[in-house]
Amino acid sequence: MDLELRHLRMICAIAEAGSVSKAASALGLAQPALTTQLQRIERAVGGALFLRDSRGTRATPLGDLVLARARLVLPAVDGLQDEVTALVGADRIGQYRIGATNGPVAAGLVQRLSATRPASPVTVHATWSADEICARVLAERLDYALVGACDPSLPAGADGLVWQPVCVDPVWVLVGERHPLAGRAEAALAEFAGEQWASAPGDGCFTACFATACARAGFTPRPPLEMDVGGCIDLVAAGNAVVLCQGTVRAMPGVVPVALTGSPLRWRHLLGWRPGGPAAAAAGELHGLAVQAYLDVVAQRPRYADWLGTNPGFGAQPVTAAAVSRR
Missing domain, CATH: 1.10.10.10 (Winged helix-like DNA-binding domain superfamily/Winged helix DNA-binding domain)
Known part of the structure; x- marks a missing residue:
């Protein structure tokens, strides 16, 4: 690091x-x-x-x-x-500067935004740190934050920004294709007690939320191995670890997602912006494009689409009458 x-x-x-x-x-x-x-x-x-x-x-x-x-x-x-x-503040009108953490929305949002606003430059600052993105939006170095947080919390650095949820997804477990639970549609979190976990870097509350969920399931998880996403997937495929993933995870050779019974962990993606100014004026349109990008991903994941059909409350989230804010 x-x-x-x-x-x-x-x-x-x-x-x-x-x-x-x-x-x-x-x-x-x-x-x-x-x-x-x-x-x-x-x-x-x-x-x-x-x-x-x-x-x-x-x-x-x-x-x-x-x-x-x-x-x-x-x-x-x-x-x-x-x-x-x-110096550059007056020249930003018509630009879209988006900060994004890992998730299923960013790529599709950029594609849709570029298609609907071809004359408006779109840039993306990608990082694992939601706090960094929030700080950049507050400092007017970015226009929008597209980040994840445990449902129903907000990122730690969310104060002063307005937020709209884009989607809420269950957290599943990614296992190797030869793992004993690989053939199951779902498994209880307690069945993963004793597993070696791996995780990508992050600065949110998810580590604490995961530990709390494990405690409720009756066990203390082993400390995770922290590495980049690709390294985590390699460990899982080799049978040396399991990782937590979102329900929207794409199919990859050698690994299988297993749903957790009762969905003890939930992850939501949020669009945030500073109140007032050009970013706030276009936030509703951007949120709509983000939801469409998410639905495009779900349409490409038949298993997850079927799961959403029997689990209300998850999936794309509509615009609320009053956006969530922390000030």
């Missing part, structure tokens, strides 16, 4: 708050999510940045070094962003 600006902001927040729990509250994150991020950052830099004792959280010598640099870098970057935003 490369050290990013948002990581430096997290480190500064922990140092200023004097504890991870207070920093998590200030950042709008769940404490387990911030703790996980700190552990990843420390692995990236090669050592502990903070020590915890009866007096709270204190920076280590390595932490002092990183903090000193961060306190120089962050104000400079913020100033640069403000100047760039002011």
Whole structure:
């Protein structure tokens, strides 16, 4: 993992708050999510940045070094962003700058938007970090956020944005084709106790939600192996791990999706934007195109389409009278 600006902001927040729990509250994150991020950052830099004792959280010598640099870098970057935003702000009318995490909607949305607005430039910033995308929209560096979150929650960085759900999907388990449960239409989450899990990076609450669902099913999951999506699929196909996936997952050689009985985990995709301005004016149209893109994907997944037919409440979500917001 490369050290990013948002990581430096997290480190500064922990140092200023004097504890991870207070920093998590200030950042709008769940404490387990911030703790996980700190552990990843420390692995990236090669050592502990903070020590915890009866007096709270204190920076280590390595932490002092990183903090000193961060306190120089962050104000400079913020100033640069403000100047760039002011300079190009007037030229953004008619453009669509979309930030997207992994999901079934982004590619189809871009295709439909390009077809309906051929004279309007469309750009996509793809990343696994929903928090990064939310921050970029708030800073007016992106117009829209297309991100995922556990249903019915919002991303941790959602404050100040308006949100409309695009779709709600069940979370299933992807197993190797020779796995004992591969031939089952569905299985209880408890039947996966003892499995080695793998997962792609993410900064939302999903890890904590998964652990909670497992606890309710009567077991504690083994710590997941974290790697890119392709690496996760390779592990599953080789029979060395299982991964959580969305119901819209496409067919791939060597792996089989298994539905979870009772759908204990749900994942929804959300379209977010800043209230007011050109992005807000076009948000309704963009949401409609996103829903159509999602329905196109479902039409290509016959098994999932059949599952949706007997499980109301999932699938595409209509525009609500009042969009969800956190301010």
